[in-house]
Amino acid sequence: MDSADLNVLRSVLQWRLAGQRVMLYSVVETWGTAPRAPGAMLALREDGVVIGSVSGGCVEDDLIARLHDGRIPPDGPPVQLITYGVTRDEAARFGLPCGGTLRLTEERVDDAAWVADLLSRCEAHEIIARELNLATGEVILRSATKADVLTFDGQTLRAIYGPRWRLLLIGAGQLSRYVAEMARLLDFEVLICDPRTEFVYGWEEQHGRFVSGMPDEAVLSIQTDERTAIVALTHDPRLDDMALLTALDSRAFYVGALGSRVNSRKRRENLALLGLSQQAIDRLHGPIGLHIGSHNPAEIALSLMAEIVAIKNGVELKQKKPSKEQA
Structure with a gap:
């Protein structure tokens, strides 16, 4: 991952320590041509402030709209999947080129301890795998290698994080x-x-x-x-x-x-x-x-x-x- 994604996690940690609610979005799958590759991240604060990117901009606008129009209830599931661009018309609406499709996890960050741990280990130049259970929202951090890549089987997202080059x-x-x-x-x-x-x-x-x-x-x-x-x-x-x-x-x-x-x-x-x-x-x-x-x-x-x-x-x-x- 690059420092832009690390900055997303730093902001998540800062916002949670300040007592603010945060939703974390991660690209898990793409079909066709997509603006961002799997692993790209965006954090959305409870007042609509965002950091990071998962598309060219239109998807970000819709994520903010989801917050303001009540599609993200505070007591909703800890994680859910969102798909953009299923049809060509929707792909055009959300700025996905060539009929591309984008799937995201929408993850409520309740406990930021894993964020602090991940950042600390990246700063120590470790490569870390973050395993997110979509059913429970549980996050487990494990050691990884440079040969590891992001995987998603529909139930578990395993994303790789590492220090800057x-x-x-x-x-x-x-x-x-x-x-x-x-x-x-x-x-x-x-x-x-x-x-x-x-x-x-x-x-x-x-x-x-x-x-x-x-x-x-x-x-x-x-x-x-x-x-x-x-x-x-x-x-x-x-x-x-x-x-x-x-x-x-x-x-x-x-x-x-x-x-x-x-x-x-x-x-x-x-x-x-x-x-x-x-x-x-x-x-x-x-x-x-x-x-x-x-x-x-x-x-x-x-x-x-x-x-x-x-x-x-x-x-x-x-x-x-x-x-x-x-x-």
């Missing part, structure tokens, strides 16, 4: 600023490590969070996992290689380093001399990025983030740089 940048130079900005727009948590204090000036807090220490220490301190990408961008082998030695033996799903094909080959040779296994070295992406003819920092950042997102999403890379070298 993270990007650790080694180096706080100009290229890192472009990468950080794009990564944040793509919903990555951005971390920066650069022991060179001369490069820290001008970094506002919203660009990302600085991790203290040397690059290898930073890789260890953030407890690198399968939802972490690490990119060395200093162009200084004394710093970049220090990070790579640790990162390539970690569980990071992407490890890359800025440099031309010639420099990347030399870096691999140097990593081997430093004792890194060939299997670990083969994980290194360098030159970084997809081939889009990039020439300036903004274009290189776009190329890099396109590659990282493709790997995150399990897409086969078919557009690596052929022969042109990076600076």
